[in-house]
Amino acid sequence: MSTEHASRRLIDDYARGDAAMAADTLWALEAHLETCAPCRSRLAASVATEAPGIATLVDTVRAGLAPQLDAAVQAPSRRYRPRWVSAWLTPILVPWLAMTATVTLLALLLAAAGAPMLFGAASPVLLIAPVLPMCGVAVAWSRALDPAYELTAATPRAGLPLLLRRTVSVLAVVLPALLVEGWLTGAMTAAQWLLPSLAFTSAALALGSVVGVTRAAAALVVAWGVVIAAPAWHAGRVPVVLQPDQLPVWGALLVLGIGAVIARRRAYPAL
Amino acid sequence: MTPAMTAADTAPKTYAWEIRAAGLKVRVGRKKMAVDGLDLSLSTGTHGLLGPNGAGKTTLIRALATVLRPAAGELELFGTSVSGVGDLRALRRRIGYLPQEFGYYKRFTVREFVEYMAWLKEVPKADIPAAVQRAVERVGLADRADHRMRTLSGGMVRRAGIAQAIVNDPAVLLLDEPTAGLDPAQRLRFRELLQELGRDTCVVVSTHLVEDVAAACSDVVLFADGRLVFQGTPEVLAAAGGAEYPGDSPLERGYSALLHNSEQQGGTW
Structure with missing residues (x-):
């Protein structure tokens, strides 16, 4: 993995869903985001400022799901031997x-x-x-x-x-x-x-x-x-x-x- | 979060064929040469290994799984010669294998069994729970994952066997008679799984059911008396047969035509 990080501009474009981004850039950026936690957190910050629509959508979905998520308990897997x-x-x-x-x-x-x-x-x-x-x-x-x-x-x-x-x-x-x-x-x-x-x-x-x-x-x-x-x-x-x-x-x-x-x-x- | 793609996934292949055999001979017992001078090259896709009983299908699959050592000839997996390397571990990590009659521990649950196999296949410890869940879901056993193996029906046991074969995301998947004991609906589902796996994996399915090959395989390898009789698409196999040969479907007629031409079958069956 390279230690280069994505630029602020690139992440902002990505957050806005900029259709003008070249496919190879997009691919490289996504591959990097999958492995890089700092860049993901920058993307999260960028979504809040650049694409408020998405942020509200995510919040609405989360609010709708929250009661179900609270009720769901992960079934413990039955295990007979360590x-x-x-x-x-x-x-x-x-x-x-x-x-x-x-x-x-x-x-x-x-x-x-x-x-x-x-x-x-x-x-x-x-x-x-x-x-x-x-x-x-x-x-x-x-x-x-x-x-x-x-x-x-x-x-x-x-x-x-x-x-x-x-x-x-x-x-x-x-x-x-x-x-x-x-x-x-x-x-x-x-x-x-x-x-x-x-x-x-x-x-x-x-x-x-x-x-x-x-x-x-x-x-x-x-x-x-x-x-x-x-x-x-x-x-x-x-x-x-x-x-x-x-x-x-x-x-x-x-x-x-x-x-x-x-x-x-x-x-x-x-x- | 696990990355959807790793560097290993996008790295270029350094070999032309996942499986390449040249003049391969594999001995069973002391005298019988069950695979006798086989030349075969297989790449990504679903390959149906067809042949009459006793043709040497199981022996070939066991040799491909590196359980049996070749007696003569050359066998390369991922471009590496099997007999040349002392260390088979790197090769075996990339192989999935379901034997014809696979034994299992009856007291294990499905999850424990697949987990144990993942551990034996050196799947990184942190990835094991997710890999096991994925494999169990792929074969449709998620609701039975915490049941003991001995409470499963024959078809479910076979699906658990397929789950352990794919748990390490193998690049070569060897399945010996995987459809035995599956009911028609399960068989249909299994063919879909085969097609799906064949997109990025070299799947070798041994079977004596011609319809399995027709439905799920991109490539047919016809095998009799330890030798290659035919390799090609199911369409070419179907075209080889005429009305004068026995069989209920074009593929079956092609199968009997090619076997009849090679004419090496022993006995009346």
Whole structure:
């Protein structure tokens, strides 16, 4: 926008409705008036002095409409969810998060009832905790579960930023739930599962840029279940990979995963 | 007060065609090439994409919506090659897309749904309420704007889908079978909307209803087995058919004549 303003003479001509104004001048003036509040106020002043007929007409119309305008109340638009909720969560994610909370609560009750004796040292919650947040991320970005996936996939916001947003909201719900759970039952410490779960999530995102997040997460869950969780469950002890001395390895995997996501950031809009 | 015209509206176009495809091939699944060597140039106007079922219309529309990547050939939108750019955001902001079977969140109201789509399409935050209201009014759903999606009839859902497609004032509007599920009166109203949109937008409407094309489109693209069979005005299409070809209207006869000549239909249907 140019910072030039319309001249007083031009605005006066315009207010009078001067038919002699050139069409291009008129167009340029109107385009300028639409974007320039000071010139609009000068036009208002000019109408009052130059075209009293218009001013009285406007006043008459306003006087006629005033009772109706006072009576009209803008209907409040009915809104079931604040705007920021849909920006961070898809509606399908809400039932999933509720289910996760319920499952952890049930596990908590089981533990309180003395069930850990049945499971030995390897609490089932500890065995699923590393992959649970990743499953939530997979649900958040799933073609099969999200009815509006096709619509979302064609929008400019689709891609890594949206995926990360949804990942963050899943982690924000699931991680505290697991933390509280572990703290209350004493079955697991955050050191045992927190870093692995983040490493798994980043790995799912990184692999997801190649095969899709849902497939990547499913493959990782199967691998985890077959290679680590099932043998540990069978043996009734905490798997070796979840011992505290393995933390540097998980840390390295997390860094690797994040690095891969950053390196492949261009691949996400095409999912 | 929002300006009626912005600098972007009056800026000259730097491209000849909104959509230009050359030797475009798009793969569906591992083997099938649903669009197989398509040359097509589309500019402002309403273009009816006609073809038998399985001709590859949906695949073509999905490729134009940048959901599918071309397997070979060239696809340019607004003069920018789709496969060349890493960042599709700028292109996608100018596209409106209604899939054939579009999913939606049943618990959203129409306004929430269209608002959510506007947010996904990166419409500036301050413009969203006005843009949503305008889109909802254009499809005639203003009185239902605060009803939940699951309480709407099929035709209304489809109109809500059209509203989300036009909420970002797209320069290319892709509608896949938009008239399915509309009753005759709604269909008439929808054709008017199409003509109106076609004045300053490149609208691509896929359909298998020849009468939709006759009523609303300035241009027909006939498409069979992934290839272009015919492109031209509805009048030329009508002129192509003679009395010996099956059909109830000149356009239908022209349609069957051209498809018969290309003779690549599989099966008896």
